């Protein structure tokens with residue numbers, strides 16, 4: 001597989017044949033404690049006092065990226081391509097057979113968040129990775145094949161198109177007004193209170209003004225911070241985030257049992273040769289956040305192929321319903 005850039009959108013596309021997945025006959029759950037022999041070796045785990053793991057990360061069994069080698073970014077005539085260098089890790093979020101984050105206590109969710117923080121910081125030490133994707137697919141409509149709760153962390157040598165666009169417009173807003181776009185959004189949402197769903201001392205959740213999906217919810221730190229992993233250095237911030245995540249997901253699960261949780265975090269600053277040009281103002285103009293994208297039906301063709309979204313639930317109505325649940 002290799003990464004190719006579409007010159008008309010500047011989006012990077014991973015193309016090529018996927019390695020064939022081996023047929024596993026073993027019917028045991030791959031992610032339950034005790035069945036570690038069914039998964040690759042542990043990268044990092046958090047343990048309880050008995051020395052048993054409670055959150056565990058390991059490399060994905062059939063990764064679409066490979067960890068060894070150089071990017072070999074090269075031209076092919078007018079086109080650009082590079083090797084599919086990356087790191088794909090799975091984080092199993094509970095040792096027992098658990099199917100939703102919401103059935104865990106806030107303390108355990110806090111441990112899961114600590115693991116995300118650690119893995120992000122660690123992968124950012126690798127200068128080849130420009131961005132670290134952190135996401136979770138829950139339920140069959142969201143494409144999750146394994147029900148035992150887990151998430152994915154993927155270090156990649158490019159910035160995903162959607163995030164790249166967000167960074168671009170956040171920078172443009174900052175260049176024009178000298179303020180963070182997301183802080184401005186938070187200010188307006190907390191003043192209008194029409195789309196807010198929940199708030200605690202460190203975070204606010206609301207249905208975005210132009211929600212792409214019905215009951216879409218974003219969660220942002222109230223105090224400006226571009227860096228997920230630095231923000232979560234504070235224990236009490238982790239606890240607040242665990243609380244608000246659990247509250248929001250419990251609400252979402254009353255509407256659908258399929259959703260994506262996507263973290264939008266700052267790119268890896270160490271991986272840019274010219275910090276000034278590309279991401280020079282990122283500390284001031286980017287504001288990390290979580291997007292929860294519920295799936296209630298299969299996406300339409302228009303949405304999938306043209307990224308033109310149709311959402312039949314007004315975000316104001318969605319927020320009111322979620323708030324009052």
Ligand SMILES: [Zn+2]
Pocket residue numbers: 029030031032096097098148
């Ligand atoms: Zn299991």
Ligand SMILES: [Zn+2]
Pocket residue numbers: 180181182183184223224225286287
């Ligand atoms: Zn901000």
Ligand SMILES: [Zn+2]
Pocket residue numbers: 166264289291
């Ligand atoms: Zn975002």
